[in-house]
Amino acid sequence: MVEAKNLTHLFSDEANVRQPSPLKTAFKYYKDPNIVFLGGGLPLADYFPWNKITAESPAAPFARGIGAVPETAEETVVTEILKVQEHNERKDEVSLARSLQYGFTEGHPELLDFLKTHTKLIHKIPYDDWDIIQTTGNTQAWDSILRTFVNKGETILVEEFTFSSALETANGLGVNHFPIPMDDFGIVPEKLAEILANWVGPKPKLLYTVPTGQNPTGSSLSAERRKAIYKLAQEHDFIIIEDEPYYFLQMEKYTDDVSARGEQKVGSHQEFIESLVTSFLTLDVDGRVIRLDSFSKVLAPGARFGWYVAQKSILERLTRLHEVSVQTASGFTTSIVNGLLNRWGQDGYIDWLIGLRSEYTHKRDVAIDAVKKYFPLDVAHYNPPVAGMFFTVQFDASKHPEFATKYESDPLKVENALYEQGLAQGSLLIPGSWFKAGGNSNPPNKVEVVPGTENLIFFRGTYAAVPLDELTEGLKRFGAGAYKEYGLEQAI
């Protein structure tokens, strides 16, 4: 048994003060056949006004693609969940009488079992006492993580450009942040090492990262970078929060050669699993990684279902917090998602994820093809993403003919002009500066700008949300705006 390191010294005041409910001591008698239990305020399931729920979904292996509407019974899988489970029913089902009742803050065992098996399939976690508990999505999970580790006024590490909502979660809690420089491939470990070596004040307890298909940059950390970052976490005793909603939107590599596309298609489940980048979890000999996983990008955001993977002592504190805040995920979500996953099975779920990979690869290709075709590549730089929903196009603001004059050598003014020009042409991409983590560490640590990057600006686009023809049209329009703004002639 390889045990995780004890990291309880990193808990926040809030986490340390939390007590389990005194009523828990009574609940050990809840199912005791010798005791009539009049202790719990649970409504009878007889009064839940749902007797049966049926859900129709595509059946594995999704031969016509995951987006195809099932046309035959063979292509359809029907999940039927009853209020009260019959004796002869599947063992892996969560009946409505159970899912719609109170309880199960950690999650229902049937769904947790599925997720644990799945986790073992994907990540080789090097220590034994890890576990999984459910969340209501990574946004809630991140809020709960902050409350469990960071006191007001303390500082966390974040990526230089990061998901603004995640930063706002921290800001609201009075948590300060410090940005780590990134390049096309995410966090630069050498920069992180330098920052930590020169750190002033108490060391940060957390690094928040979206390592795969990062939002907003679309970058993905290589296994080598992850190893280097993990080593720094060990040296400087911090916890890595890997927020991984896009992990299964890893794609085939982009190639200019259209005829060669599809050659990286995975042939088997094993090939698919091996194609996935090494997670921080897989490197986690200490138990200092908390992985935030979610169905939002692989099944549906509205499921509001995610899960932490972490060492048990950390999950215990998170459970205490969930008990007095979000309690648990929706029972409808639990019954329906669990019903579908167990009908698909582990293999069917992998088929689904392979289907996603194929869809996103194609969308990404269409987007990058359009950027190549329609953008002024003398001043613009693209970096085809290998994962996620986002791509970025970088511009050199200093190459704008009016940079020093009209825009007073301020790259943000060029950024805004490009944004407005895009809108005027009928296309919207998000300016990269909107995701910029300013940094307000306490006491102040110096934020260094990597020389040569001062005048680089970028825009975030997505290929996820729109049909392919619109995607191409939108990029054509934005490209035309960029040509116009830079005073360049468009060849086409």
Added chain:
Amino acid sequence: MVEAKNLTHLFSDEANVRQPSPLKTAFKYYKDPNIVFLGGGLPLADYFPWNKITAESPAAPFARGIGAVPETAEETVVTEILKVQEHNERKDEVSLARSLQYGFTEGHPELLDFLKTHTKLIHKIPYDDWDIIQTTGNTQAWDSILRTFVNKGETILVEEFTFSSALETANGLGVNHFPIPMDDFGIVPEKLAEILANWVGPKPKLLYTVPTGQNPTGSSLSAERRKAIYKLAQEHDFIIIEDEPYYFLQMEKYTDDVSARGEQKVGSHQEFIESLVTSFLTLDVDGRVIRLDSFSKVLAPGARFGWYVAQKSILERLTRLHEVSVQTASGFTTSIVNGLLNRWGQDGYIDWLIGLRSEYTHKRDVAIDAVKKYFPLDVAHYNPPVAGMFFTVQFDASKHPEFATKYESDPLKVENALYEQGLAQGSLLIPGSWFKAGGNSNPPNKVEVVPGTENLIFFRGTYAAVPLDELTEGLKRFGAGAYKEYGLEQAI
């Protein structure tokens, strides 16, 4: 237009610091037909693996009772929700493509509309700029309320005996509390007035109360007491959080006369509505009440769906917090609950609530009948609840023959002996002291014990969770234990 008072001076540091996401400014172009919007990281609904969800529920008016399993098509209402709504479909439906997508932190308009109409039917709110936003249940709502109003180290007012989980939510946040004395009928307004008049330190910003069918005491505040408490809220400028999960578990009055039971059955919807106790919301001329409503006790806890009713400026701050924490309720919950409610209609929902009233009245009657029959009423006192899931039986510890000797005049020792004796007899009720709010206001305010109540202890039972025969058996056993513990002879 009657406007709510501006109460923004009561916001916490956390609420004051929250910013809306900068991406919101871009989202105004989201549905603009002239703009190709490449700004949002939303997955396509094509990839949501649910094409249709069907739910079977009892149909109004529930002639055979709300717990009866529908046997005919007439007794069944079928909610069928498609991924993409057809043009000819009902206007009040939330399709899966919408409910399972991101967005709608406030809630989907279709369901909010239903709830607003319902709220107007039940509460006459005296000011105009109130609104409703969804929560994921009252536990989450309470956590968000605390974060929005109370800074660490500040003090809130709570009922002397209160829902321990609600207290633990506050404790974790470093929020102190001060208990308000209660009697059989809830908070004693005169005591509250006295406490506030003599208050040392900054006045509390919040009073947390479960006014109807209180947990744990089962007490309900009369309209008169609510008026007096509301007046104090105005005088001392605090906000009333009315946590009302049990509001629709209001019952007919208990009567010893079995033949007279059922005479208070409501004959019409209007009669039902008039039978409900005046809510704090109905008295709220200032907009200083935040009502926490929930489906947990009227439909199912696992729906994880509730809502705030409050003035808009308060809901705006709560929305900012929800955006970076819970985000939104489950889309499955939204589509399914909304589908059912709109098929039932407002009238059908009232039928359901009337059905609940009837079920709970009967359960309560069975419980109180058993207490009367099996408990040593020389030392025990019961107070039939008029609402909720809970009843209490009070004991005078000083009447225990060994109070001064074996139990060293400590009422809690008698309480524990009764609890253990109950368990030995095969029945569990929860000791009242487990719900006792100790009080840790900062700076300290003196907690007074009402003279004559020092030696009173009580147990909380529920009639909600068990079938009627078990309920009677459990109370018979506990009563026998009490007779034994007090050394009294049982007549039966």
